[in-house]
Amino acid sequence: MSSTRDIDNLIELMAKLPGLGPRSARRAVLHLIRKRALLLTPLADQISVVAETARECLNCGNVGTADICDICESEKRATGELCVVEDVADLWAMERAGVFKGRYHVLGGTLSALDGVGPDDLRIPRLRDRVASEGITEVILALNATVDGQTTAHYIAEQLDGQVRLTSLAQGVPIGGELDYLDDGTITAALRARKEL
Numbered sequence: 001m002s003s004t005r006d007i008d009n010l011i012e013l014m015a016k017l018p019g020l021g022p023r024s025a026r027r028a029v030l031h032l033i034r035k036r037a038l039l040l041t042p043l044a045d046q047i048s049v050v051a052e053t054a055r056e057c058l059n060c061g062n063v064g065t066a067d068i069c070d071i072c073e074s075e076k077r078a079t080g081e082l083c084v085v086e087d088v089a090d091l092w093a094m095e096r097a098g099v100f101k102g103r104y105h106v107l108g109g110t111l112s113a114l115d116g117v118g119p120d121d122l123r124i125p126r127l128r129d130r131v132a133s134e135g136i137t138e139v140i141l142a143l144n145a146t147v148d149g150q151t152t153a154h155y156i157a158e159q160l161d162g163q164v165r166l167t168s169l170a171q172g173v174p175i176g177g178e179l180d181y182l183d184d185g186t187i188t189a190a191l192r193a194r195k196e197l
């Protein structure tokens, strides 16, 4: 048995993380081993904790450690505005910008004929329920400016037509750009200048 097998396994796992390839993974693992007490042990402990506690909010799909997330629980966020995003990373990007005071709905992807993703594979039925039951007055579609993102936005707009005010983020979100990659100022401008659908 190779004396480096455990470490090689760790490198292989780390290399699967977004943004890391084998080379960055090797550097990261070496760094962790050198900073065993300061970094490696606390990281390993925290990964175990999160592996036990992380879950999706049953209401909106946000990731947290409770069945219902803090945003859904907060009375202050019950403004009647619901911001629809594709992914939790987009929700977190909106929260970093700190400009939106309502609640969110995470679809969990986009409609895609090519990949066989239909409305029931996303949280679209749940979105309809929420609009009907939560006193929602405006749905803001903050979907990415990709073909699938826009197809999904049009589908949702059709589904909710006449039930609620529908808006989308202003242009300024780059084509193919994901919210997570935008700076806070751009997100804020795109939300403030949102347009009717």
Ligand SMILES: [Zn+2]
Pocket (backbone or CB within 6 Å): 057, 058, 059, 060, 061, 062, 068, 069, 070, 071, 072, 073
């Ligand atoms: Zn939630």
